[in-house]
Amino acid sequence: MNRKRIALLTGLTILTSTIVNTTNPLRYATKAQAEAAQNKSNLKPNSKYPDISKELDLTSMDQYSSVNLFMNVTLKNFYVKDLAIDEYDQYHLILTPIKSSDQYFLIVTKSKQPIKKNRKISIQGFINGKTRIDDKQIDAGLNQKYFNKKVVSMLADNIGL
Template identity: 75%
Template sequence: MNRKRIALLTGLTILMTAAVNTTNPLRNALKNDAEAARIKTNLKPNSKYPDIANKLDLTSMEQYSSVHLFMNVTLKDFYVKESTIDNYGQYHLLLAPIKTSDQYFLVVTKSKAAIKKGHKITVQGFLNGKTKIDDTQLNAGINSKYSNKKVVSILADNIEI
């Protein structure tokens, strides 16, 4: 190889390495995990956590692919359909926009305050795509009637009970 080609390849390698290091999603995920589940009072939608009702149609989440369900949102006054605690002290919460809804959101988080079935909570966090209620959730204590139900996963940053 000639010098120009070597210089070009070296420069491209350095640029690609720099781009990968600055946009590393794992670095951001670790930061989010460290901040996860702070219990706050009076959570309000803001520019970082817009209200999900203004971004998505909550009556028909099936229309969205998992690719579209990656964003920061606020789930305001969602109804707790199921609330269980696993062996690690983490809450497994199955949330719905209203009591009679069959659109479910799954949150796994730690909380110092008790979160009970039937309560309304507000969650600010990151939508993490679609999933199903699997054996992990059932073993944690989620009612078996929700087995294989489609849910949208959310990583909680802040919770208001």
């Protein structure tokens, strides 16, 4: 499966809140994709991952349909608003462009280095549409106040701490 198809299927799975059993190959594809994220101390600019602020208006992501949000981008120095670690040792991160923003980005990924709340982080990866924070994210440990909030979902390739 190519990367866009995996992102689309992942987004649709999250949107429909379908329960995925352990024999579903999509679950393993998503987990493998999440494990593919590499930690780096400093992310270098890369033409494959343009800066999101140059591609999209971050003040109002509602103007974009989920179909338009399939692209490689870099989230540079985004603020870690909340985080949780699930039973698979995956980080569930809610990021915002600045500390006071209510425009949320959701990334579920593994990290070899610890990620801390209220810090800045840079991520290169693939945006795969809009969704909402659901029970699965809350059960992983995200704050209840984010339940049902609109978020932009992203698959991480590289993480800069």
